[in-house]
Amino acid sequence: MKLIQLRIQNFRSCQDISLDVGSMHALVGANNAGKSTVLRALDFLFNPSTRSINEESFWNKDTSQQIWVEAVFSELTDKEKEALSACLKPDGTFHVARSAKIGGRTGDSDSDPEQSEDKIVIGQHYKKPIPEPEWLQEGNISGSNIKEWWKSKDLLTVAGCSFTDFLNSSKPPAVGDWKEKAREFVETNADKIPMQDSWVDNPKGYANVLKGMLPFFVLIPAVRDVTEESKGTKSSPFGKLLYAILDTVTEEKRTKIEGILCEVAKQMNRAGGEERIPLIAETEKQLNTLLNDFFKGCDLEIEFETPNLENLLSTPKLYVDDGFRNAVENKGHGLQRAIIFTILRRYAEYMTSAPDGKRRNLVLAVEEPELYMHPQAQRTIRRVFRKIVDGGDQVIFSTHSSLLIDVSYFDEIIRMESGCEQIDCKRTTVSSAWQLPMARMIEDLETRIPRLKGHVTPESMRDLYSHAYNPSRNEGFFASKIILVEGQTEEYSLPIYADALPNCALDPQGISVVECGGKGAMDRLFRIFNELHIPCYILFDYDSGNSDKNIIDKSKKLLAMAGKSQDEPEGLFVEDTIACFKNNWESDLRSEIPDIDTLTGDARRELGLDSDSGKPLIARYIARKITSCEPPIVPPSLKTIIEKAVTVSWKESCLECQTKAKATKE
Numbered sequence: 001m002k003l004i005q006l007r008i009q010n011f012r013s014c015q016d017i018s019l020d021v022g023s024m025h026a027l028v029g030a031n032n033a034g035k036s037t038v039l040r041a042l043d044f045l046f047n048p049s050t051r052s053i054n055e056e057s058f059w060n061k062d063t064s065q066q067i068w069v070e071a072v073f074s075e076l077t078d079k080e081k082e083a084l085s086a087c088l089k090p091d092g093t094f095h096v097a098r099s100a101k102i103g104g105r106t107g108d109s110d111s112d113p114e115q116s117e118d119k120i121v122i123g124q125h126y127k128k129p130i131p132e133p134e135w136l137q138e139g140n141i142s143g144s145n146i147k148e149w150w151k152s153k154d155l156l157t158v159a160g161c162s163f164t165d166f167l168n169s170s171k172p173p174a175v176g177d178w179k180e181k182a183r184e185f186v187e188t189n190a191d192k193i194p195m196q197d198s199w200v201d202n203p204k205g206y207a208n209v210l211k212g213m214l215p216f217f218v219l220i221p222a223v224r225d226v227t228e229e230s231k232g233t234k235s236s237p238f239g240k241l242l243y244a245i246l247d248t249v250t251e252e253k254r255t256k257i258e259g260i261l262c263e264v265a266k267q268m269n270r271a272g273g274e275e276r277i278p279l280i281a282e283t284e285k286q287l288n289t290l291l292n293d294f295f296k297g298c299d300l301e302i303e304f305e306t307p308n309l310e311n312l313l314s315t316p317k318l319y320v321d322d323g324f325r326n327a328v329e330n331k332g333h334g335l336q337r338a339i340i341f342t343i344l345r346r347y348a349e350y351m352t353s354a355p356d357g358k359r360r361n362l363v364l365a366v367e368e369p370e371l372y373m374h375p376q377a378q379r380t381i382r383r384v385f386r387k388i389v390d391g392g393d394q395v396i397f398s399t400h401s402s403l404l405i406d407v408s409y410f411d412e413i414i415r416m417e418s419g420c421e422q423i424d425c426k427r428t429t430v431s432s433a434w435q436l437p438m439a440r441m442i443e444d445l446e447t448r449i450p451r452l453k454g455h456v457t458p459e460s461m462r463d464l465y466s467h468a469y470n471p472s473r474n475e476g477f478f479a480s481k482i483i484l485v486e487g488q489t490e491e492y493s494l495p496i497y498a499d500a501l502p503n504c505a506l507d508p509q510g511i512s513v514v515e516c517g518g519k520g521a522m523d524r525l526f527r528i529f530n531e532l533h534i535p536c537y538i539l540f541d542y543d544s545g546n547s548d549k550n551i552i553d554k555s556k557k558l559l560a561m562a563g564k565s566q567d568e569p570e571g572l573f574v575e576d577t578i579a580c581f582k583n584n585w586e587s588d589l590r591s592e593i594p595d596i597d598t599l600t601g602d603a604r605r606e607l608g609l610d611s612d613s614g615k616p617l618i619a620r621y622i623a624r625k626i627t628s629c630e631p632p633i634v635p636p637s638l639k640t641i642i643e644k645a646v647t648v649s650w651k652e653s654c655l656e657c658q659t660k661a662k663a664t665k666e
Helices: 037-046 077-081 145-150 163-167 175-188 207-213 237-247 251-268 271-276 278-291 309-313 333-352 375-391 407-412 438-448 458-466 469-476 488-501 517-532 549-561 585-592 597-608 615-629 635-643 655-666
Strands: 001-010 014-020 024-028 068-072 092-105 117-129 195-201 216-220 319-321 325-326 362-367 394-398 415-422 426-434 481-485 509-516 534-543 578-581
Touching: 001 037, 014 426, 024 375, 024 407, 037 092, 037 394, 037 415, 068 216, 077 207, 092 271, 117 207, 117 362, 145 175, 163 175, 175 426, 216 333, 237 333, 251 271, 251 309, 251 325, 271 407, 309 426, 333 362, 333 375, 362 375, 375 394, 407 415, 407 438, 407 458, 407 517, 438 517, 438 655, 458 517, 469 509, 481 488, 481 517, 488 585, 488 615, 488 635, 509 615, 517 549, 517 597, 534 549, 534 635, 549 578, 578 585, 578 635, 585 615, 585 635, 597 615
Parallel strands: 024 394, 024 415, 216 362, 362 394, 481 509, 481 534, 534 578
Antiparallel strands: 001 014, 001 068, 068 092, 092 117, 117 195, 319 325, 415 426
């Protein structure tokens, strides 16, 4: 069983968001954007509990609305299909939902025993098609309704089929008989009776069925104590692993261990007689002699508790030897977190295994797996996640690390964004989610280049974008806005000039300068970032007079993508979403930088550069020098560009397939 869709309503910052779910996803976005909310919603879906819900859990603290977390599952096994046969939709998918509300009991015998009047009530639901006529809907069939329907029994007809004739009864049937006949009538006339999707609430026994059938879900939060995680209690994951070991101990082995423990008890306690350790017996004798000075006839006995196998399993202590053997809680936070992840991963493997060799699917959710991890370890984490996914399971994690995402796997990224709304004179945070499905990008490429139609695959699309993988480029996924530039000259210099302008500093506004490695990849990166609703500003060189026609063609394509004229600009071209120098950065800014030859010479001498290298370093040197003047000097062209770039806003989809679809609709 695989999770393929998720909908979250009225939960924390999510008023209403819907997500398509694949094998692996990275939740990215600013702090408080809703990433953790998605993970907690999944936890509520798979492990509902009133303990995890309070007034703060309801969106905008509006407890008059119910929390609703809905999911669609596909790829059910034969066993899962059999167990959930009554709940499946005709296409074989399983639609399930959990709800939470403040109110009275549901009346369902399988509901959470913690529920009581005016407390949190947890509900479980499934969706399936039901007949449109209310007299065929099992949930509406009651004694009072049957009495009313029978008054107009000749109207109990659908698509020319008479239910009254099908009943073949001269008097109103009992509720049970009506329900049975209704089911038979629907099955007999399935191709004629109109159906509608409807949620079935809290069916008897359903909660227990879900516990055994849904994928096993494990959430690893950002803050977790390794001491608690490594305890041997029956409720902790590590303890459950240890007690699972106990179940595998043979009777012969158990008898042998208990015999050894009994011998230990004899050495310690009075029951051991002559075998008892002499010093213990002597100490006990001396204590009794002294006690008899106060109370005659009293017998004081020193008795040590006899250990058993269960006692031993409940008192483990984990040690790690990484060159220095020490208890795990005394190791660094990075190693502690890796051990927590390892324990929970093994626990998940144990919980998803079955005696028949088949296994239950796993959904692993991890909050900020990069915490306390150095870069190499972060890349290793991504490889581990990929290994889990390749084994058939699913992984969803939130992250702030550019090392845990990849431009070529753009379809795995879920970008969360929070905005503020005024509702009833109250400022409220609302989360939105943006995704870019692989199918949409393939459709766009085939629309732009018709000869590729039918030849583009997810693998070829990833190959097309794989060269763009770079941690600094991945930084764009975490930005509030992006300035796309050709290379390092702009990447190094623009932030310095922006810092020198009023209200234009980039970092405080969450704006990233992303170098694209030339014009060739700019359109590809723009498509990904733009379709994830990240406002982007494009800055490039038109390269007027360049003898390489391909370079000029790329400039024209960038202008066309922005909806601008492809004609060569007469000078600096600046618009709301795009800017370009007629020639290039160096030559077009030359007249705007005082003493540029002297500054260039100083840069080469101080940085040890020869005459043919170091353009980005020279540009950064010059930017630092002239912006450190009083007042700071910022070339007018760059001032105009930066002021436009920091105010850029998201406009619309740039994909040609989306544009054509919109035009056709209009």
